[in-house]
Amino acid sequence: MRQCRGKAGDLTLFGEAAVEQLLETLNPEPFYRDDAHYMERALAQARRAASVGEVPVGAVLVRDGSVVAEAHNLVETTPDALDHAEMLVLREGARSTHSWRLDGMTLYVTLEPCPMCAGAMALTRIARLVYGTPDPRKGAVDSVYDVLRHPANNHRVEVSSGLLSEPAARLLRDFFAGRRSRPA
Template sequence: MAIKSSSLEALELKTPEYWMQQALLLAQAAAENNEVPVGAVVVLNGEIIGRGSNGPIHRHDPTAHAEIQALREAAKNIANYRLVNADLYVTLEPCAMCAGALLHSRIKNLYFGAHELKSGAVESHLQLFKQDCMNHHVNVFSGIEAQRCGQVLSDFFRRRRKEKKVSRQLK
């Protein structure tokens, strides 16, 4: 009985904030590669089955967003593109491409940190999941660790602007 109890306790410790912290680690990895710092994890039955960090620049692939990378790895790991009952945690609100991929993958729940005020397609602009023509429904939970997720992005772009300014001054 103690095994079940400790397993239950371990699962209870894995809150949405816990999973978002895992995504934040991947966002940091993206920043270290000079990519926009976005990270994502796909979770099924209390385990990460897919991880992704933003990588369009170094992968030379416009679709290499964190969400897409995490979905690809998750689908490969369970040998099925339908990720029914899986959750995706991502540090930034998905764009239209990524929101579409979430629908096609049949993700059950989306948890995101910061809103993407320029191109967010879930709550900020298109609200893709609320369109009547969609044949799948994704539950959305926003604002998970929003301040930390937003700060990672702000710090990245602040550093990038500073580097650009220094570069111009050296010319």
């Protein structure tokens, strides 16, 4: 298990100091030419999520320069705790390709995946994950756990992290600040 510097309990969730501290601990793979374009699409999905009261996380699944699926969290809407943005695009990717193996695909997501989503990425055998901001509480790629690089996995996922992390973190900070300021 990989730990961030300091104690996650001492970090304000998605606060600037927490995000900066976690980003310093990452050893990201390089970004490619079109990565920012697809992450912008994921951010647009995250903004849609926030506009309907969902935690603002967006995801885009891409193969060979074509978008296979894009989605945002729907946990509150459906209501189904499994309807994270990543799970939705992985399911749609499997449906549209008629295969559970999503070889050669890249998943772009605004927030570091949780254990469930990271496990699904390993099982579906995506080639690459690009995420925006780390999750100091439930991150299962770099921050708290390291699901994708666990030695028991027979498939390795290339990980690039920190792309457009500030806009992704800002969306989350603003969303949760709004929730805390509402009367109970």
